[in-house]
Amino acid sequence: MEAKIPNPTMRDLAQRLLAYEAAAGQTPDDNTHAVFRVSEKLRRPLITLAGAAGFRALLTRTLALTKAHTPAVAAFEVRPDGSLDGLADYKNDAQAAEAGLQVIAQLLDLLVVFIGDALVLRLVLDVWPDLPPL
Amino acid sequence: MTPKDKVTIRKLPTGVPGLDEILGGGLPEFSFNIIVGAPGCGKTTLALQFIFANATPERPALYFTVLGEPALKMLRYQQQYSFFDVSKLSSSIRFINLSHVLVGRGLTGILEEIAKEVEASNPKIVVVDSFRTVVRRAQGSEIDIQIFIQELGLLLTSWEATTFLLGEYAEAELHDNPVFTVSDGLFWLSQTVERNSVVRKLQIMKLRGQGSVPGLHTLRITDSGLQAFSRTFGMVNRKSKTPNAKRLSMGSVALDEMTGGGIPEGDSLLIAGSSGTGKSILATQFIAAGISAGEPGIIAVFEERPDEYVARAASFGLDLETPRKDGKLAIIYLRPLDLSVDETLHEILDAVRKTGAKRLVIDSLAGFEMALAPGFRTDFRESLYRMIVSLTGIGITILSTLEMVESFVELPFSSYSISFLTDDIIRLRYIEVEGVLRKIMMVVKMRGGVHSKEIREYSITPEGVVLGERLIGYDRLITGIPQRAEESALYDNDPPKHKAGS
Numbered sequence: 001m002e003a004k005i006p007n008p009t010m011r012d013l014a015q016r017l018l019a020y021e022a023a024a025g026q027t028p029d030d031n032t033h034a035v036f037r038v039s040e041k042l043r044r045p046l047i048t049l050a051g052a053a054g055f056r057a058l059l060t061r062t063l064a065l066t067k068a069h070t071p072a073v074a075a076f077e078v079r080p081d082g083s084l085d086g087l088a089d090y091k092n093d094a095q096a097a098e099a100g101l102q103v104i105a106q107l108l109d110l111l112v113v114f115i116g117d118a119l120v121l122r123l124v125l126d127v128w129p130d131l132p133p134l
Numbered sequence: 135m136t137p138k139d140k141v142t143i144r145k146l147p148t149g150v151p152g153l154d155e156i157l158g159g160g161l162p163e164f165s166f167n168i169i170v171g172a173p174g175c176g177k178t179t180l181a182l183q184f185i186f187a188n189a190t191p192e193r194p195a196l197y198f199t200v201l202g203e204p205a206l207k208m209l210r211y212q213q214q215y216s217f218f219d220v221s222k223l224s225s226s227i228r229f230i231n232l233s234h235v236l237v238g239r240g241l242t243g244i245l246e247e248i249a250k251e252v253e254a255s256n257p258k259i260v261v262v263d264s265f266r267t268v269v270r271r272a273q274g275s276e277i278d279i280q281i282f283i284q285e286l287g288l289l290l291t292s293w294e295a296t297t298f299l300l301g302e303y304a305e306a307e308l309h310d311n312p313v314f315t316v317s318d319g320l321f322w323l324s325q326t327v328e329r330n331s332v333v334r335k336l337q338i339m340k341l342r343g344q345g346s347v348p349g350l351h352t353l354r355i356t357d358s359g360l361q362a363f364s365r366t367f368g369m370v371n372r373k374s375k376t377p378n379a380k381r382l383s384m385g386s387v388a389l390d391e392m393t394g395g396g397i398p399e400g401d402s403l404l405i406a407g408s409s410g411t412g413k414s415i416l417a418t419q420f421i422a423a424g425i426s427a428g429e430p431g432i433i434a435v436f437e438e439r440p441d442e443y444v445a446r447a448a449s450f451g452l453d454l455e456t457p458r459k460d461g462k463l464a465i466i467y468l469r470p471l472d473l474s475v476d477e478t479l480h481e482i483l484d485a486v487r488k489t490g491a492k493r494l495v496i497d498s499l500a501g502f503e504m505a506l507a508p509g510f511r512t513d514f515r516e517s518l519y520r521m522i523v524s525l526t527g528i529g530i531t532i533l534s535t536l537e538m539v540e541s542f543v544e545l546p547f548s549s550y551s552i553s554f555l556t557d558d559i560i561r562l563r564y565i566e567v568e569g570v571l572r573k574i575m576m577v578v579k580m581r582g583g584v585h586s587k588e589i590r591e592y593s594i595t596p597e598g599v600v601l602g603e604r605l606i607g608y609d610r611l612i613t614g615i616p617q618r619a620e621e622s623a624l625y626d627n628d629p630p631k632h633k634a635g636s
Binding site for chain 1: 204205206207210213220223224230231233
């Protein structure tokens with residue numbers, strides 16, 4: 001598959017989202033990775049827009065595109081419920097974070113293809129209204 | 135019950151240009167409406183235009199999608215229209231997907247979910263897209279479906295929401311369908327393909343509580359979204375003609391005399407004649423005379439481009455370029471080949487508003503007819519009537535040109551049997567005299583006025599159409615093959631066995 005690198009703007013946005021979730025920290029009841037939290041928070045509005053099956057398809061496409069330029073994300077898979085699996089397979093946190101960044105950036109980039117930058121940014125800000133500006 | 139006792143039903147703007155007038159002022163608030171039509175007719179676009187015109191953060195819109203077009207796709211395509219306001223998206227519009235609810239819990243689940251969302255959001259507008267899918271998927275009987283629609287209608291109206299249910303139905307399915315008895319409004323959008331033209335139409339089949347304009351109205355989808363053209367556009371608030379209306383000059387003293395002083399203001403004049411008889415030149419002289427008198431004008435052309443028209447006028451010493459630049463003259467070129475008369479009228483009225491025009495030239499009626507979609511040509515005569523009545527009703531004086539096929543046995547006045555629609559008729563034709571082709575003009579009709587009965591020769595010169603004297607010494611001029619009067623007298627007394635030209 002032809003590699004499609006996410007545009008720098010979406011990569012930056014993905015980085016901000018991951019940084020935000022990482023800074024929000026983990027609670028005693030929640031030790032999920034920031035990547036998982038970002039993808040889960042994006043899941044709800046995307047299921048609203050595309051349906052559960054539509055969201056799974058978007059995420060599957062995202063992984064396929066990402067794997068084409070970042071073989072390191074090979075561990076990721078989409079579960080039947082649409083959640084991301086595979087984070088635990090990474091040896092260390094930094095590797096998982098980098099792989100997750102690629103996937104989130106790719107997902108946002110794919111959404112831009114369908115609905116444009118303005119609507120993607122609006123969707124993200126709806127979910128993360130306190131996201132610090134660029 | 136006195137007017138003050140009656141409940142006030144607010145009319146909401148639809149956001150669709152032209153549609154408020156068709157509905158009788160707007161859509162009744164809190165009404166429960168169904169929009170039906172085949173895929174691609176514009177149902178979703180209509181609903182979204184209404185949403186963007188009315189939804190607010192305090193009273194948002196809820197758009198429920200059910201196994202139809204996913205919201206993601208809708209956002210992709212609908213944002214191409216100029217009505218789409220990104221800033222309203224999260225604050226005033228919420229998309230909710232009920233597909234899984236329908237599959238898992240059926241009609242009861244759909245009703246419960248909608249109720250939950252309505253109670254949580256207090257929406258002003260609710261759209262369900264598509265409710266046909268809901269009805270199809272429902273396992274219940276027809277009565278169950280009707281109960282569902284009725285309960286949904288009661289729920290949404292009780293919460294003071296204005297509702298649209300969108301569904302794909304063919305026209306034949308609309309009759310005797312109990313589902314539609316529940317709705318307050320029923321709008322049918324259609325799309326027909328005839329030869330190479332696509333024609334979209336809208337019909338308000340039902341609208342409780344107020345009068346709407348009956349019939350099929352033209353719809354067009356442009357970059358701005360949907361636009362509707364009422365079939366009675368401009369026919370309200372007509373001015374009645376004054377008995378001693380001002381007379382408008384044709385740009386020729388001699389012709390003004392023939393018409394009894396010029397064309398009465400607000401009249402419809404038809405200039406009919408075969409190709410090359412000078413119809414367009416007379417029309418141009420008419421407009422130029424108006425501009426000289428401070429009366430802006432409009433020329434609607436169908437057979438040549440505006441620049442060509444202007445250049446041809448210039449060759450006769452008539453400057454149309456300057457008034458065009460000054461906004462005193464609008465030249466509308468209409469050649470999309472799937473036009474409707476209502477759209478043309480709309481464009482002309484738009485130009486009237488911009489220029490303050492008092493004179494209009496339609497050059498020519500045959501070209502106008504060719505520019506229409508085939509489906510609109512079948513009622514061209516009726517549409518032309520509405521258009522002429524609308525425009526003369528607001529005081530516009532119309533000059534239309536009409537090409538006639540020459541006949542040597544009769545003198546028809548028009549090809550469309552529309553002579554009765556026009557107030558005044560000037561007929562031009564060729565005659566052959568001693569091997570030379572000459573032209574004659576006659577004022578056939580001036581409704582409500584005295585006019586010359588003379589048949590006068592004219593010529594087309596570098597100064598335009600110039601009238602000559604009455605042709606005397608000839609009879610049977612209107613046949614195109616005149617005879618000298620003395621030969622004609624002989625003929626009458628002793629008809630020759632074989633008719634010959636003079």
